[in-house]
Amino acid sequence: MIPALQVLVLSTTYQPLYMVGVQKAITLLYLGKAVSVQDSEREIRSPSIVMRVPQAIRLLAKVVARRALDSLKPTRSAIFKRDKQQCQYCSGKTNLTIDHVVPRSRGGLDTWDNLVTACVRCNNRKGDRTPQEAQMTLLVAPPRTPRAIELAYELWGRLLGW
Template sequence: MAAIASGDGLNAKVLVLNKFYAAIRVISAKRAFSLLVRDAAEVIHVDNGQYINHDLTSWLEVSDLARQFEPHAHDWVRTVRLEIAVPQVIRLLGYDRLPDQQVKLNRRNLFARDRNKCQYCGRSFPTSELSIDHVVPRSQNGPDTWTNLVCACVKCNARKGGRTPVQANMRLIRKPIRPKRNPLISIKLGSGKYETWKAFLDEAYWSVELR
């Protein structure tokens, strides 16, 4: 196969399963094709509820048909000679580990859980204009936990200061919770483009971050 040359599809996201079909992570299409070229993985194509396994050679044949009949249903990458559809799901052939069940507590996941929305005024902001607020302030022994941390805009955070919402006469728009699934994945599932992921994620709670 010719080396992958270019295409916005290289940045598309691909769901990775272990050899027992358990979802373990999300990677870039570039990384996925690297695994396929080395025969370390195969494509899992979901068609009318049926799982169809493809090695890279047969996936190239599927790509030829997809380009003719459903080009808008896929992301694409281009080599010197070929256009290849980006698979939405691949399965690692020799990896049998299960993912960590704990969702990592970090800024990116907090912003994703709260969907970049200030949890006091309810307005959406870019991440550069958001901060992390302790509902019960550190000065009052508030912990660094999912249930005590929320996104807040600069204005609301300054207004609240070192007080609880009750003390500041402010109200949270929703109660902060620990997500069962990586909140970044929940955002992806809101797009019809990643509809096929649901078959592998509905029963899975997993936490590997997008890379």
């Protein structure tokens, strides 16, 4: 049984970064990505292990350096996740694709604020135009760049295969 606690995550240089759930903290410990810097009194028991629940862990690799986060390229699945699996033009939830708000042919980049989830129909209708030209309205404009903690989760997910 894993208690619903939060664990403080410290950077390699002992700066507090954010809190994560116990399960994620323990996964990081087991994978050798972090070490416990302070254990709590609570224990986790399974048939094969007894371990103290950490109160704080320190990352061993600089996996969450802000620069790394800022340069994290959006993937298709990350854009879908941010947009809650919803077309950002019609709210539809089927036949989803990725749309460049400013089309690539017009200099639009593969950035968080230029990529949105769009259904095939809306993507085709929009074509090689901007939303204004196509008279289509984005649900969220401009598309959101994830916060640092979201980027950190995203990065961990990619590193650890979550």
